[in-house]
Amino acid sequence: MDERVREHAEVLVDWSARVEPGDDVVLSVGPDAHELAVAVAECLGERGANLLATYSSGEVTRAYLRAHDGDFAEPDHERALYEAADVVLSLGGGRNASATADVPGETRQAYATARADVREARFDTRWVSTLHPTRSLAQQANMATEEYREFAYDAILRDWESLAEKMARVKDRLDEGNEVRLVSPGTDLTMSIDGRTAVNSAASVAYDSHNLPSGEVFTAPYATEGEVTFDVPMTIRGEPIRDVRLEFESGEVVTIEADQGEGVIREIVETDDGARRLGELGIGMNRGIDRYTNTILFDEKMGDTVHLALGRAYDACLPEDESGNESAVHVDLITDVSEQSRLEVDGEVIQRDGTFWFESAEDDR
Amino acid sequence: MDERVREHAEVLVDWSARVEPGDDVVLSVGPDAHELAVAVAECLGERGANLLATYSSGEVTRAYLRAHDGDFAEPDHERALYEAADVVLSLGGGRNASATADVPGETRQAYATARADVREARFDTRWVSTLHPTRSLAQQANMATEEYREFAYDAILRDWESLAEKMARVKDRLDEGNEVRLVSPGTDLTMSIDGRTAVNSAASVAYDSHNLPSGEVFTAPYATEGEVTFDVPMTIRGEPIRDVRLEFESGEVVTIEADQGEGVIREIVETDDGARRLGELGIGMNRGIDRYTNTILFDEKMGDTVHLALGRAYDACLPEDESGNESAVHVDLITDVSEQSRLEVDGEVIQRDGTFWFESAEDDR
Known part of the structure; x- marks a missing residue:
C-alpha cells in the first residue's frame, strides 16, 4: 500500500x-x-x-x-x-x-x-x-x-499543528477587529466583522472543523460596501463561472457582471433576501493546495486566496442565540490574493500579496 | 445491466x-x-x-x-x-x-x-x-x-413457488415418518426422525429459509446406525476432502476413513460429544445446481444429493422448548444419490436414483 x-x-x-x-x-x-x-x-x-x-x-x-x-x-x-x-x-x-x-x-x-x-x-x-x-x-x-x-x-498531509497555530493568529486578529478591507485588481471591498467570531478551521473536530483537508479561517461579515472580482474559475450548478464582478451597497449586491455564468449568479442572488448578502468571509491558508481542482472541499482552502459566500452564515461565527444572515443558499466565490493585493483589519495590513504580517515573502511560508 | x-x-x-x-x-x-x-x-x-x-x-x-x-x-x-x-x-x-x-x-x-x-x-x-x-x-x-x-x-432464478410445492410433499413425508434409510454405493444408513419437523427451505423468509438460492428439505435425525460414504468433494477448514466413509453405532461415529482430509474429519468429530452425532439430514432439491462449486451456499442444495451434518441441530426441526444435538460445530458432508441409490421413509422408497415418488425419471424434473 x-x-x-x-x-x-x-x-x-x-x-x-x-x-x-x-x-x-x-x-x-x-x-x-x-x-x-x-x-x-x-x-x-x-x-x-x-x-x-x-x-x-x-x-x-x-x-x-x-x-x-x-x-x-x-x-x-x-x-x-x-x-x-x-x-x-x-x-x-x-x-x-x-x-x-x-x-x-x-x-x-x-x-x-x-x-x-x-x-x-x-x-x-x-x-x-x-x-x-x-x-x-x-x-x-x-x-x-x-x-x-x-x-x-x-x-x-500538512503539519496541521503548526498550521493551526498560524491560523490562530489570523483568527485572533479577526476576533479583535471591527472592519476588514480587501484590495486587489478589480476589488476594493469593506465589511464589518464587529461582534463576530472567526473559526480556525484546522481539519479537526477539536477546532470545530470537519473537513480533511481544511486550512481556512472564516467569519461572518456584514454591512459590505464596494466592489469585488472573483478571478478563480469555478463550476456552480453544472455551469462554468469566470470572473464574476459584484458591487455591494449597504450590505447588498447591487450590480452583477461575469465573463461566464452571469445567469447562474443572478439566479443565486435572486433566491431570497439573504442571498443578496454575504454569509462568509474565508481566508484560504492551505498552501498545499496550489491550484483550482473543481472540488469545493479543496478549492476554498487554497493558500493565497480569499473566498466570500453569498447566503447563509455559520452559527459558530455569531454570538450565542443570535442568528446571522439566513438564506437557502451558501455559494462560495474565490479571489486570488497572491499579487497586487492586501487584506486589512481596521486599517492594518494583515496579508500583502499572499504574505501574512507574521511571515516574510521568502521564509516561513 | x-x-x-x-x-x-x-x-x-x-x-x-x-x-x-x-x-x-x-x-x-x-x-x-x-x-x-x-x-x-x-x-x-x-x-x-x-x-x-x-x-x-x-x-x-x-x-x-x-x-x-x-x-x-x-x-x-x-x-x-x-x-x-x-x-x-x-x-x-x-x-x-x-x-x-x-x-x-x-x-x-x-x-x-x-x-x-x-x-x-x-x-x-x-x-x-x-x-x-x-x-x-x-x-x-x-x-x-x-x-x-x-x-x-x-x-x-428458479420457479420458487413450484419448487416450494414439491418440497412441501417431501417435508410432509418426513414429518409423518419415523425412520429414514439411505442406500447407495458404500452407504446403508438408518436414522430416526420420529417427533422431528422438517424445514421446507424454499429461499424465502415465509418458509423460515434465509438463503438465496436454497432448495433443500432438512430435518434433525438421531439414533443413526450403519455406514455412509460422502463422494462429493469439499474443502473444509482449507483442506480438500475426498470420499469420507463413516460408520455409526447407537447414533455415534465409530469409524472414520477418507481418501483425503481424514485428519480434518477426525479433528471435527473430536470437538465435543455432539460432534460425534448427526445434527442434520438434508435433501438437495435445487436442480439448477448441477455441480459442486466449493461454496456451501450452493453445494448443499444440489439436486440429486443428500447431505448430513456432524454437530449442531437446528431448533426449527425440534419440538418447542426441546433442544436437539448440541455442538460447537456443524459440518455438512454430501453424497450423490443420482445413481444406484434409494431413500426410504418407513420402508417406502421416496427417491430412487434421484427421482422422487411423485416424479418420473424423464418428466416433471
Whole structure:
C-alpha cells in the first residue's frame, strides 16, 4: 500500500476525529475509496475503536431515488445508527462525479427533508469528511491520476499543528477587529466583522472543523460596501463561472457582471433576501493546495486566496442565540490574493500579496 | 445491466425477503457486488422501502482484526442499527475468497463473541443471504466467469413457488415418518426422525429459509446406525476432502476413513460429544445446481444429493422448548444419490436414483 494512504488514515483518525478506544465509528466508504478504507480500518483496530462500514455509492443512490415515488419516510434504522455513533468518517471517492446527475431536484429535496433527523444525528457526532484521490476526481480536476494524487496528499498531509497555530493568529486578529478591507485588481471591498467570531478551521473536530483537508479561517461579515472580482474559475450548478464582478451597497449586491455564468449568479442572488448578502468571509491558508481542482472541499482552502459566500452564515461565527444572515443558499466565490493585493483589519495590513504580517515573502511560508 | 441481475434483485426483494413499503432495509454490499446492489436499490425504491447500505469487505475486516489487540467491545451503534431494521439483505461478492485467511482463529472467536447481541438482532430481522457471481467465486469453483454466471443464475432464478410445492410433499413425508434409510454405493444408513419437523427451505423468509438460492428439505435425525460414504468433494477448514466413509453405532461415529482430509474429519468429530452425532439430514432439491462449486451456499442444495451434518441441530426441526444435538460445530458432508441409490421413509422408497415418488425419471424434473 502507498505509504501516503496510511498517513492519510492516521491524520484522519488521530488529528481530525480524535478517535478514542471504545468509540463507535461509522466509516462511510465510496466505491473507489476501498484502499483508504482498509488503511482507516487498520488504524481503528489499533486504537481499539468499534467499526461499522457503510457504502456510499452515487449509482446505488440514483437507482433508489429514481425508482421511488418521492413519498419518503424517515429511516429509523439509519437514525438509530447515528444516534448511537460517536464518530462518522466519510471517505468520498466515487467512479463518476456525475453519478446522480439525472435525479430530479424535487426528489433530492424530498429525500433530504425526510432525513432531517438522520442528518442532525450525524452532525451530533465527531464527523469528518475527506476524499480518496480517485481517477474520477482526477478527471474532474483535469489532471492525470498520479499528478492528482501528489496534489491531494500535499493538501492533506500538512503539519496541521503548526498550521493551526498560524491560523490562530489570523483568527485572533479577526476576533479583535471591527472592519476588514480587501484590495486587489478589480476589488476594493469593506465589511464589518464587529461582534463576530472567526473559526480556525484546522481539519479537526477539536477546532470545530470537519473537513480533511481544511486550512481556512472564516467569519461572518456584514454591512459590505464596494466592489469585488472573483478571478478563480469555478463550476456552480453544472455551469462554468469566470470572473464574476459584484458591487455591494449597504450590505447588498447591487450590480452583477461575469465573463461566464452571469445567469447562474443572478439566479443565486435572486433566491431570497439573504442571498443578496454575504454569509462568509474565508481566508484560504492551505498552501498545499496550489491550484483550482473543481472540488469545493479543496478549492476554498487554497493558500493565497480569499473566498466570500453569498447566503447563509455559520452559527459558530455569531454570538450565542443570535442568528446571522439566513438564506437557502451558501455559494462560495474565490479571489486570488497572491499579487497586487492586501487584506486589512481596521486599517492594518494583515496579508500583502499572499504574505501574512507574521511571515516574510521568502521564509516561513 | 444484465437482465438476470435485475431478476435476481426482484427474487431477493419480493420472494425471499417479502419487502413491504416502509420497511427499514439494511443492504450489505460486498466489494464486487456493486452491480447487484444497484439493481436491489432500484427494487427497494419501487417498493417504497428505506435503504441503508453497509460495506462488507474481507480486506477491511482483516485490516481491522489484525490491528486490534483482541479485547473487543460490543458495538452499540451496530446493534442499534439491526434492532431498528426490518430486513437485512446480504450481497456476498468479494474479490478474494481468502481475504481473511491470515486472521488468527482466536481473534475471530473473540470478535464473534463480542458481537453476539449484534448477531442476534440481525437474526431477528427478515434476513436473506445471497451471492453475486463474481470473478473470485468463479475462480473458487474452477469455472470461467461467464460460465459461472450461467451456473449461478440457473440456481437462483428458479420457479420458487413450484419448487416450494414439491418440497412441501417431501417435508410432509418426513414429518409423518419415523425412520429414514439411505442406500447407495458404500452407504446403508438408518436414522430416526420420529417427533422431528422438517424445514421446507424454499429461499424465502415465509418458509423460515434465509438463503438465496436454497432448495433443500432438512430435518434433525438421531439414533443413526450403519455406514455412509460422502463422494462429493469439499474443502473444509482449507483442506480438500475426498470420499469420507463413516460408520455409526447407537447414533455415534465409530469409524472414520477418507481418501483425503481424514485428519480434518477426525479433528471435527473430536470437538465435543455432539460432534460425534448427526445434527442434520438434508435433501438437495435445487436442480439448477448441477455441480459442486466449493461454496456451501450452493453445494448443499444440489439436486440429486443428500447431505448430513456432524454437530449442531437446528431448533426449527425440534419440538418447542426441546433442544436437539448440541455442538460447537456443524459440518455438512454430501453424497450423490443420482445413481444406484434409494431413500426410504418407513420402508417406502421416496427417491430412487434421484427421482422422487411423485416424479418420473424423464418428466416433471
